[in-house]
Amino acid sequence: MKTIPEIVNFFNDDQAYITTEDQPVFTFADVKKQIDSTKDFFEKNHIQKTDTIAIVCENGPVMATSFLATASNCCAAPLNPSYTSSEFDFYLEDLSPKALIVKEGSNSPVIEVAKKREIKIFNLLVSTKDPSGKFSLASKEENISNAINQNDNIVPDDIALILHTSGTTSRPKMVPLTHLNLCTSAKNIVQTLNLNRSDKCINIMPLFHIHGIVGLLLSSLFSGGTIFTSPGFNALKFFSWLKTFSPTWYSAVPTMHQVILTRASRNSEIIAETKLRFIRSSSAPLPSTTMKEIENTFHCPVIESYGMTEAAHQMTSNHLPPGKRKATKAGFAAGPEIAIMGNKKNILEKGKIGEIVIRGESVTKGYLNNPKANNDSFIEGWFRTGDQGFFDEDDLLQLTGRIKEIINKGGEKIAPLEIDDTIMQHESVFQAITFPIIHTKLGEEVAAAIVLKTKHQLTEQELKEFLRNKLAPFKIPQTIIFLDEIPKGKTGKLQRLGLAKTLGLE
Template structure:
């Protein structure tokens, strides 16, 4: 196994394509290795050492992909969402103890203001449309500091730092070592049987673990190529597909659903660009959507289960000839995956909390001993991480999730899985998207509510949807409130967020 990112990317032929983008020449694997050497030299000249933290604020695209891959071979990367406000950048840059910030050459936004306020060094990324996709140089502003030592990061040094989403509490810092990142990239490469002939069309945001590891690092570790779109746009997706000629893409369920709405009018491109498989992760893929994707693209759909603390992948539906089970996140795909008692530190064989152990799992949250004490425990000679997800294995070893433990709705002592309600409502012919969530109730504590988006050209009332659900599930599970929306609010990475949705939709005082 390549125990560092540099070792992982070393063995591939120089002339193989590595990174592409709309209207740009390809950057080869040899070119990517040369770029990594130049970036390391730029960082050392700017006084940035192997253990120093470099925040990256760049738009989605090839430079974001290569900035992560190259800077992580020489220092600690901390990609941040370019959409943050100045106050958020100040919080994250300070919390990360960032030594430098990488921004586009002409950038003059809130990240720069935050860095200047905190006295953090600024490195401008210089590139151009005539250069191969992803090629750049780094230009330091201000007086040149003393150069840093040329030491390279080792397997146990941190490669990537991300924050958890913090939907219910202060975001936690998740450090991922070189060995964590390399192990996860290799797990995904093996799960998807990636080879140098594969090409991933990336539409995932590259400040998120899903895009960074599943799309970028796993592809490059196989000597394969990654074609970087400038973000996700359902209107442009099939044009990109035609240009990129990918063998696969990976996305969150909301993206897949948006792609499906435009698929039939792009049938020629789908037929001319056969995919080997499609991948979904980062949120539960409704069984109905998985089936529709497989039928539309004529390719298997592999749903994977990942999270930041695992450097992304934990389980995945296998490729043929093994079955892809709609509604399941598949079999263990890298780390050991087991079920633990939700309160006691022991493994069980029934429904409970999903726990993992393996080389891709973070050593622990930074500076948060309380969270580490709650999240890690020893059992059966292994150190296990509690995922916060509830689930169970079937007889074939496929894992099905029943929801986030914090998202399970407790209606007067009756526990309801939002995912189960989602699945029933999605069977209604008028419902295109749904997210079930808890809303406050004075006597019961919580009540079931759902937000839905209707299919184009099909109408339905709240009463019709509730009546449909009432004929298919126990009364206590039927949403007492169904809100019909044009669009369901989403987080920065495109995921629908159940926690806090009642407040967002004005139901917190219901």
């Protein structure tokens, strides 16, 4: 199955696909009906499969189905609903969408931005009496001429999704992903995790991010399983969802796992009744201490994977038991072909550190309208991830960090991930992130931001003493700052780049 409509047509039955707390379930047959009704509306409004439709909607079942229905007929571009007017203006200018889908009655600033840019607005109508995820579309434009006949069926090479890179260090880039990209990645996840129709997952990831879209929504679709589409991550409600829905798995970023753990002790009875086969972590490295605590708390294996938008999410993953898995390892190749490239464009052997490169059917063919980025990012058929790492003796990938994040201390190249994980081994540390600060003689010096566990105390000197037995002297942070909260990105990942400036250290 190489397109989203193919997957939907394959199942097309009365098994629940989407569930929520307070509405009837949305079946695989309902998905098929929703795609067909959306196609009729698009044809009446002259939307063709090569057009891009922006979607601004809060997390939940309608966000999930509006993405699936749009991507099954043209190109979907879901945007973070919390963006400001200026951010929406940037993204709509970049995308040049034919239309915007937004919930009726929404007061989002994207509506005024779309009007100024003369972008069609399609209102998304829902009823709480309908199955979760069912919607209809309406346009306020009058005198629509005869509908176009969209005879062209969706094919694997059609673009289904456009997402932007985070733009942490440069202007965000548009990543087009085809149906083949998305379905290949979803299939890889299904195979890695042995997902089937009896599996049920909870989605707490945003559905404008590749982790939520492919790692949960499309992998559940491809396996014929069921997904609980939450309104977004909420640590106060997570355990009630766990009790009500009884999932077999969920996936999240490390910071979400850490917050969930802080509430685990008061929900021990619910945890005792859970039927989790495994818990997945992706989108950022998972500290070894957090992995151990999750497994001890939920009594199931933690499967860490490594992915990125340009690869339609998953690239490597640890194995389910009885297969191998190791803390702090990104896992085995579990999608595209993956290799380590040296400075001379040569592929390196095991144990050698270099840039991680990938190629395969899940990898984007290139950024949109950005020839310079494409020239910089593709080399001899390989896509350069910008991440640094190596394969160990067991063929497990070890990430050492983003190349742009490697700290250069007087010529010594320091991987911040190693220091992060070592700091996290202290019993009083809840979260930690290592980052560079400017040094007049060395160029860069190592610094760290720390969040302590509730009711724990720790001084800078005590932490440095702890690290002296575990790290080489030049790796020990010379500046340690204790914070109530470490700044996070839109998807909950800790923000390393630019942290020194954010904290007023440069």
